[in-house]
Amino acid sequence: MFRFLSGFGSYWILLGRVFARPEKHSIYYRQTMKELVNLGLRSIGIVTIISFFMGAVITLQTAYNTENPIYPTYLIGLGARDSILLEFSSTIVALILAGKVGSNIASEIGTMRVTEQIDALELMGVNSASYIILPKVVATVVFNPFLTLISMITGITGGWVVGTAAGVITSQNYIYGIQYAFIPYYITYALIKTVVFAFIISTVSAYQGYNVEGGSLEVGRASTKAVVYSSVTLLLFNVILTQLLLS
Amino acid sequence: MIRAENISKSFAGRRVLTDISAIFEPGKTNLIIGKSGSGKTVFLKCLVGLLDVDEGEIYYDDVAFTRLDFRGKKELRQQMGMLFQGSALFDSMSVEENVRFPLDMFTNMSYQEKLDRVNFCLDRVNIVDSNRLYPSELSGGMKKRVAIARAIVLKPRFLFCDEPNSGLDPKTSIVIDELIREITVELNMTTIINTHDMNSVMENGEKIIFIEEGEKCWEGNKNEILKSDCSKLNDFVFANSLARQLKDSSK
Numbered sequence: 443m444f445r446f447l448s449g450f451g452s453y454w455i456l457l458g459r460v461f462a463r464p465e466k467h468s469i470y471y472r473q474t475m476k477e478l479v480n481l482g483l484r485s486i487g488i489v490t491i492i493s494f495f496m497g498a499v500i501t502l503q504t505a506y507n508t509e510n511p512i513y514p515t516y517l518i519g520l521g522a523r524d525s526i527l528l529e530f531s532s533t534i535v536a537l538i539l540a541g542k543v544g545s546n547i548a549s550e551i552g553t554m555r556v557t558e559q560i561d562a563l564e565l566m567g568v569n570s571a572s573y574i575i576l577p578k579v580v581a582t583v584v585f586n587p588f589l590t591l592i593s594m595i596t597g598i599t600g601g602w603v604v605g606t607a608a609g610v611i612t613s614q615n616y617i618y619g620i621q622y623a624f625i626p627y628y629i630t631y632a633l634i635k636t637v638v639f640a641f642i643i644s645t646v647s648a649y650q651g652y653n654v655e656g657g658s659l660e661v662g663r664a665s666t667k668a669v670v671y672s673s674v675t676l677l678l679f680n681v682i683l684t685q686l687l688l689s
Numbered sequence: 690m691i692r693a694e695n696i697s698k699s700f701a702g703r704r705v706l707t708d709i710s711a712i713f714e715p716g717k718t719n720l721i722i723g724k725s726g727s728g729k730t731v732f733l734k735c736l737v738g739l740l741d742v743d744e745g746e747i748y749y750d751d752v753a754f755t756r757l758d759f760r761g762k763k764e765l766r767q768q769m770g771m772l773f774q775g776s777a778l779f780d781s782m783s784v785e786e787n788v789r790f791p792l793d794m795f796t797n798m799s800y801q802e803k804l805d806r807v808n809f810c811l812d813r814v815n816i817v818d819s820n821r822l823y824p825s826e827l828s829g830g831m832k833k834r835v836a837i838a839r840a841i842v843l844k845p846r847f848l849f850c851d852e853p854n855s856g857l858d859p860k861t862s863i864v865i866d867e868l869i870r871e872i873t874v875e876l877n878m879t880t881i882i883n884t885h886d887m888n889s890v891m892e893n894g895e896k897i898i899f900i901e902e903g904e905k906c907w908e909g910n911k912n913e914i915l916k917s918d919c920s921k922l923n924d925f926v927f928a929n930s931l932a933r934q935l936k937d938s939s940k
Binding site for chain 2: 465466469553554557558559561562564565566567568569
């Protein structure tokens with residue numbers, strides 16, 4: 443319990459340093475652009491592939507579980523759409539990104555710590571926490587909503603392509619289904635969750651990396667901890683946000 | 690000048706430094722020597738403020754560094770340069786970007802002015818035509834020299850070197866030692882070097898402090914070190930049988 447409270451306290455102290463006034467805005471802007479490419483653009487591929495196939499599987503499972511003449515087939519499209527918008531594109535994609543982006547952030551910062559690069563920054567008089575972590579937080583918070591939108595589009599497209607190819611639904615019914623009783627707020631809800639999840643992934647992972655002590659073995663452990671802790675925190679906030687935003 | 694007064698430091702109840710006092714003079718290479726694990730690096734990190742001291746004071750000229758707030762320390766640190774044991778070059782930056790980084794961060798110089806200063810510093814440490822290379826493409830000696838160039842790019846008044854010769858062959862070690870000594874005189878810096886390399890001690894030791902198990906055991910210079918009666922120092926300096934035979938035969 444003491445370790446948890448101590449860790450929780452030092453996490454907030456670190457955040458205080460991260461959000462201190464940047465030394466030179468132009469350098470932070472340049473760093474943020476680099477991180478947008480590294481953490482954002484380079485995640486488009488994995489998000490697209492996973493979303494396409496998950497959309498396809500969600501559509502097929504919905505179809506095989508609603509094989510009943512009472513249910514109109516367009517409900518397959520509706521079910522796939524709501525599953526993708528409400529949960530898959532925000533939460534599941536965030537969990538995938540916790541693995542990819544979170545481990546990347548923790549191992550990069552952890553390596554900087556054990557090779558004394560962070561000490562070198564501090565010795566120059568640079569706020570190392572802000573210089574290293576802030577661009578990563580800004581990049582993920584800004585870019586992850588776009589990844590969520592890409593995931594929504596490719597997920598629904600995947601459902602349509604595979605659903606029609608497998609013959610479980612006609613193209614016309616699927617398109618009618620994804621338009622039926624559409625609630626635009628679901629997209630807002632998913633994007634709000636994405637922003638919060640992006641903040642959790644980047645800050646929790648950065649905290650794990652920044653506080654590494656030791657060598658390469660500890661960097662690996664920090665990377666694993668980053669994925670585990672950010673995933674669990676993310677799932678907890680998923681429940682809280684769902685209750686707050688949908689009740 | 691840097692003055693350390695009664696510095697003590699513990700980690701989790703284990704005392705690593707006990708009541709160390711020392712004065713480091715400008716324009717000289719001051720050496721802190723001792724066995725691995727004796728507390729040299731902790732002392733150096735206390736001097737630069739990377740670790741907070743438990744007891745004691747550190748003065749930079751007449752400024753009490755240990756009493757400064759975050760902003761005050763930050764300003765003073767811009768007058769410090771440090772060469773880390775593993776060089777600590779930024780992996781994601783080229784040689785030029787590494788050396789330019791302090792200029793980007795703390796000056797309003799134009800790009801051309803910065804480039805000129807970077808090239809001057811790289812020339813000074815004998816690194817040529819390597820501006821576009823990344824740290825992973827450099828040898829150990831080149832990394833150290835680039836790290837020295839980065840440390841001196843802002844013309845610091847205080848230079849700290851943690852084991853500058855670790856991982857280098859004896860010839861490259863001498864080149865690095867000479868370079869540090871020349872730069873110290875040129876810029877009239879207060880230079881403090883942590884080392885356990887006896888070649889370095891005999892080349893650079895204008896002032897030497899010997900630390901054993903966290904305590905200062907001896908203080909002097911390279912001429913006095915060979916004549917000392919301090920048994921702990923003699924055990925360290927004449928650690929191998931050849932050195933002991935030479936000492937015995939000189940008696």
